[in-house]
Amino acid sequence: xxxxxxxxxxxxxxxxxxxxxxxxxxxxxxxxxxxxxxxxxxxxxxxxxxxxxxxxxxxxxxxxxxxxxxxxxxxxxxxxxxxxxxxxxxxxxxxxxxxxxxxxxxxxxxxxxxxxxxxxxxxxxxxxxxxxxxxxxxxxxxxxxxxxxxxxxxxxxxxxxxxxxxxxxxxxxxxxxxxxxxxxxxxxxxxxxxxxxxxxxxxxxxxxxxxxxxxxxxxxxxxxxxxxx
Numbered sequence: 386x387x388x389x390x391x392x393x394x395x396x397x398x399x400x401x402x403x404x405x406x407x408x409x410x411x412x413x414x415x416x417x418x419x420x421x422x423x424x425x426x427x428x429x430x431x432x433x434x435x436x437x438x439x440x441x442x443x444x445x446x447x448x449x450x451x452x453x454x455x456x457x458x459x460x461x462x463x464x465x466x467x468x469x470x471x472x473x474x475x476x477x478x479x480x481x482x483x484x485x486x487x488x489x490x491x492x493x494x495x496x497x498x499x500x501x502x503x504x505x506x507x508x509x510x511x512x513x514x515x516x517x518x519x520x521x522x523x524x525x526x527x528x529x530x531x532x533x534x535x536x537x538x539x540x541x542x543x544x545x546x547x548x549x550x551x552x553x554x555x556x557x558x559x560x561x562x563x564x565x566x567x568x569x570x571x572x573x574x575x576x577x578x579x580x581x582x583x584x585x586x587x588x589x590x591x592x593x594x595x596x597x598x599x600x601x602x603x604x605x606x607x608x609x610x611x612x613x614x
Contacts, residue, residue, distance in 0.1 A: 387445060389438035390452040393464050396430045397422060410459070413493055417459045427460055431467045440468070446475040447483050454487065459495075466499050476504065478512060485519065488534045494565060497530045501537035509538055510545055517550055524554050529563050536569040543580045551577065552588060559595050570596070571603020578608055 397420050406421030413419075422430070440446050446468070453465035469476070469484070484504050491497035509516045524535035536558065539551050551573065558566050578585040589596060589604055596604070 386452060387438075387449050389434055389440065389445075389468070390449045392434045392438055393430065393453060394456065394461070396434060397427075397458070397460055397464070400426060400430060413459065413495060415459065415493060417492070418457065419459045422460050427463060428467070431464060431471075435468075435471065440472055440475070443475050443477075443479060446472050447480065450483060450487075454490075462496050466496065466504075470499075470503055476508065478508065478515070480504075481508060481516065481519075484508065488523070488531060489528070491530055491534075493530070494533075497534060498537060501534040502540045505534065505538045506540050506542065510542060513547065517547060520550065520554070524557055529565065532558060532561075533565055533569045536566075536573050539573050540576050542577075546577055546580065548581075548584060555588075556592070556595075559592065559597075559600075562597075564599070567597045567599045568603060571600040571606075574600070574604040575606055578604070582608060 400420065400422050402421035404421065405423065406419040409419040409421060409423075410417070440449065450465045450469050453461050453468065456462065456465075465487075469480075469487075484500060487500045488497065488505065491500060509520065520535045520538050523531045523538075526532055526535075535554055539546060539554075555570050555574070558570065561567070574585050574589065585604065586608070589601065593601075
């Protein structure tokens, strides 16, 4: 096992807080146990460990992420994503298969949104012809969380947003009654409204009868009153 993963496992075990573990697990509605370590302390542990055990190449980067992702506790997965996000020099097209595997195995919004919005989203812009077909495939996937990722992977694209693909993906998933899909639709539209509010308003008006109430509410949250439907 790589020294960074080993150190993270050890420090997390030492910082375990049983009183907080059960409520954290209940909140996420998961069978996976928690150490009971909250974000501020977890990030402090991460900074300490990477200072002692930096990663030197892509193989180490991917090995540590996989090892932590397969850990017993939920916070092990959070540390895997801290590693994935921190080492920007390894966030390249060669890491796509790893990120896709994380998407396919993520079990809730706490990890899925992190992967899709912070790792996959930026990578899609590096080579759209290569990665946008992946997003299309995800939008048809059996797992709801993967379909959610097909939406959130458009976050933070600004003027480089593929409007046609974004619109098509939303239309495909619009009929779904799943809360996390409806919220993702609103979220990605709200994010793009920071760049092109007119497009978002026109799109929302065009599909006013089809957008769910939660999608509409999320979309319009920060638009001016004069722009509301």
